[in-house]
Amino acid sequence: MLNIYNSQQFNFLKKHNFSVFTNKSLNKKEKKFLKTLYISCGIIDKNNSEISYKTEDILSILNYDSIARLEKFLNNIISKRVFYRIEEDNKLLQNGSFGIINSYSVYKGKVYFLLSEEILLSFVEKTLFSYLKIDKFIFMEENFSYNLYLYLIPLFYNQKEVNIELDKLKNILNAETSYERFYDFEKYILKKAIEDIVTFSKYNLSYYKMKTGKNINNKVTAIKFILNNKKPGNYFDVKYAANELLNMVKSHITNINEMYELILLYIVKRNYDYVLLNIKYVLANYTDNIEKHLKRALLYDLGNTEKTDKYTLYVEDIAHFKTPFILQMNLWRHLNKVSSEIPDYDDVNRLYYSDFFKKIIKLKDKEEFDFTNDSVRIFIKYNVKEESIIRIYIHKEV
DNA sequence: AATCTGTTTCTCCACCTTGA
DNA sequence: TCAAGGTGGAGAAACAGATT
Structure with a gap:
């Protein structure tokens, strides 16, 4: 059997073909739930791989009004399994199956989750499950994003730009016959796939539309993908x-x-x-x-200098957030947007390394939170009953 | 197990806007 | 004026839940 903890010696990607699939497909709600878990994976450590949420938070994320309904949902997702097949010289070498979520426990107003060992291993380099990109398969919102990731990322090994003909791209993304209009293809497939890759991997990917002529209205014939700058690894790296x-x-x-x-x-x-x-x-x-x-x-900690007024307001979101958790989800969304809108700006990703999000989840009514590093300042005032404030300031030199 | 019923998601398209 | 960009929605298909 292949060594699941260290498959380095197999020269894995060159020698093996593999496929990954589920017995039952995951629906939108399940994907949303998994995305929530994924964010929490950033604060998992080796000694404690349990993820927990307040019951009210998880109910409100999934829009359920009872624990019984939540448990039904969880039992259903637990029944879904991932299958993989690894081939060598076109012959089956190894296959297997594992669950996504191993267990949940409800205890004193909180819900605890244990992810399967295979998924946790997929975050660790050179394990069998990281070669299979199980994390991308599970957490990316769209299945076609996984296909694009597997095809595209290896091509960047020795180049910064990759050109793919539209027909070929549609083939990779399983959309040969549908979405005839480029606009629809871009909106429903291409943009979603890019967003998934940027969100769930360490790669900051963007693209240009290659057209037949110089006119803005010319037909799009190919897509040029560009790997801008690497994010500082994934959450576990x-x-x-x-x-x-x-x-x-x-x-x-x-x-x-x-x-x-x-x-x-x-x-x-x-x-x-x-x-x-x-x-x-x-x-x-x-x-x-x-x-x-x-x-x-x-x-x-000599470098911890005092705050300056070198920051300019970039995002302001004043809205009612039922729980700090929902506020945190929205903040996360804003930060991703900031990160994608400002060229060469990836400092936001570094927040995942800090205990930043842990602090936000613990915010109490009327409590303020003020965070500053040398590229971004984040101010939050949390109100349970009324509107809360999220402000993101960007350093003027960024 | 089969049927129905309401909801969500997917795909496509008519129609409108925009800019060279 | 033309084709791409953009919006909203129709219709089909898939799904979930309730009822028989």
Whole structure:
């Protein structure tokens, strides 16, 4: 059997064909629920892979009015299974099946979930389930997004732009015969697929429409995909984030391994922004002995400077949110939008490394929350009974 | 198990707007 | 004036729940 924890030795993607499918398809509501779980996956750690929500939050997300109805929904989703088949030389090598959600428990006003081990493993590099891209398969809202991801992302291995003829693209996306008008195809298929890939992977993908001539109204014949800039890994990819930060100071450091371990430690112990802020502080204020100053800065948080007025209001959302959880969902949506609207702006993704969202979920009535890093400032005032305020400010230099 | 009934989702299209 | 861009909605299909 293939080693599920480390399939590196199999040169997996070159040697094997694989397919992944479910016994019963997941409907919109189930996908919405899974997306909620996915966001929470960011705050899972090795010792505690349980995800929990207040019962009222989960009821309001799914628009149910009783726990009995919720349990019916959960029992139904638990009955859905993922199947996979791996082929070598066109012969079946291994196949298998696993559930998506292992269990739920209702206890004292909260609902607890355990995801299947296979899904958690799919977030860990070089495991069998990460090669099968199980996380993308489960969490992406549309099945065709998974197909596009599998086809497209490997093509970026040695190039930054990929051109795909419209016919070929429709074939990949299972839409050869439907959506004859390009406008409809773009709206219902292409944009959704891109959105899924940007939301559920570390890749920041965009596209251009290639036309027959220079006129804006010419026929679209192909799509040029562009990989803009990498996000700092997915939620679980702390090592990737540590490497990224290490690269900023690498040239000033003699003991690289020790510094790597130190950065990794502080990302886990504090958060990504904490380390980034202190690295920037040291690089801006010192020219020699960087290593020593950085250790000091990380220990005493010297880079944590006071707020400035260099921020400009970018999003304001004043609305009634029944629970802090719903507020958090909306904030998340705004942040994704900010991230996609501002070119080369991906700092928002780094918030996932901090305990940012945990704090927002715990907001109480009339409580204010003010968060600042060097590219974004987020202000929230939460009101249970009346309208709450979400304000997102962007640093003027971004 | 078969039927019906109301709801959601998917696909396509008529019609309108926009800009070269 | 033309074709792409955009909107809303019709009709079909799929689905879920209730009833027989």
